[in-house]
Amino acid sequence: MPSGETKSAYHHGALREKLMTACLALIEAEGIGAVSLRRVAREAGVSPGAPYHHFPDRATLLHAITAQGFELLVTELRAAHDGAAAPVEALGAMIEAYVHFAREHTGYARLMYRPELSRTAKDPAAEAFAQEGLRLAADTVLAAQRAGTAPPGDPAPLVTMVWSLGAGLAMLAIDGPMDDMSAARGSSTTELTAQVAALFRQMLQDAPKGV
Structure with a gap:
């Protein structure tokens, strides 16, 4: 009992x-x-x-935590988006927010990209939050395109780039060499992430805007 x-x-x-x-x-x-x-x-x-x-079972517990992690991530991405002055700035802020989330919530981050748990279609709640995050990225890319600060055309490659930069940097920040790399140059992971985000924004703005 x-x-x-x-x-x-x-x-x-x-x-x-x-x-x-x-x-x-x-x-x-x-x-x-x-x-x-x-x-x-x-x-x-x-x-x-x-x-x-x-x-x-164990899998049900882990999937529930994964869904909770995606919900928290989307909340942080939306806050970063809403605090930015322009769409192109929001894209960089969302990349930084992704890394901040992973460093502050390593348990969630490690679960969310575990191969057997990352297929969010297995869990309706996790899938819904993951899709919300992708829609936010897509809407922001479209807004940047309309503002002339991102290349026109199919937004999917840029959405993929934003998501890949965020997730990739996040994993490097918690399980990879980013802390050592940053320390070796007298910087920090937070500063290096901000520099990557700024470079990404600049690349978007400098890209050809013709059709």
């Missing part, structure tokens, strides 16, 4: 979030390989059977 604490948490709808928080902390401390429902229950301080009230 679950403990009184577990019953209370479950009764008040807090058990699900408690388990997800414990799972994220475990991923950040020991990696995804350490995650099992039994281990997550132990880290959350609940009975071994408690997770099954919300998550029938």
